[in-house]
């Protein structure tokens with residue numbers, strides 16, 4: 103059972119874990135986060151996630167008091183305390199506690215670090231199912247490249263998708279190009295066997311799984327183009343899949359009312375998913 107969390111210096115039972123009512127993460131979403139998967143002693147893409155956490159902190163000007171080394175010790179302790187073999191860790195750092203005031207100018211609050219472990223069923227080797235997605239216009243703020251906890255448009259998009267019996271909501275920008283999923287990066291494989299995923303242009307999160315898949319795929323002679331593609335190109339693609347730390351590579355077989363590849367999972371999506379696990 104995973105029921106011990108970490109809150110601002112204290113390892114505690116989830117029931118007793120509490121953050122201050124004036125935490126700026128709670129008031130303003132003034133916080134950043136990461137999710138890392140863990141499997142029998144291996145953290146997937148640990149360095150990538152931790153580096154991105156520190157970049158996010160820098161982007162929103164949070165002066166974090168812990169080093170990467172100190173963070174690693176806490177994460178390892180937490181996994182030991184929870185005796186979890188397979189699961190994920192949620193790491194959040196807020197700007198800290200202060201009387202409610204939008205501005206943080208001259209505020210010397212101490213950042214608040216929280217971590218929650220979730221125990222999951224190890225589904226790495228399970229049969230992979232294709233999922234449905236819906237499209238939705240991208241109504242997020244202009245910095246979706248920073249991994250902040252301010253996720254209301256993503257929450258609305260995912261809920262809208264789930265209500266329509268779909269797994270993911272795919273954001274489309276005002277020019278008709280795909281940006282990303284509500285909690286994932288989106289990829290297509292076109293009829294020329296080119297694999298496309300949007301370039302890191304500030305309009306998407308620089309997914310860590312995306313980066314790793316790109317590297318592994320290139321090493322295995324796949325043709326990867328980091329280039330944006332339209333919704334129409336996506337609907338006409340041979341294969342569509344999403345990537346994220348919690349979903350790895352997941353094939354998408356239907357978008358809105360359109361079947362992709364006649365609703366059949368493409369072989370490349372499966373091969374890329376396998377490559378991800380073989381290389382760790």
Ligand code: PDD
Pocket residue numbers: 137256282283284285286287307308309310311312345346347348
């Ligand atoms: N979400 N884009 C968005 C908007 C995301 O929220 C995520 C991840 C990704 C994929 O990034 P990565 O491969 O680094 O996980 C892309 C996490 C899993 C979440 O919010 O739970």
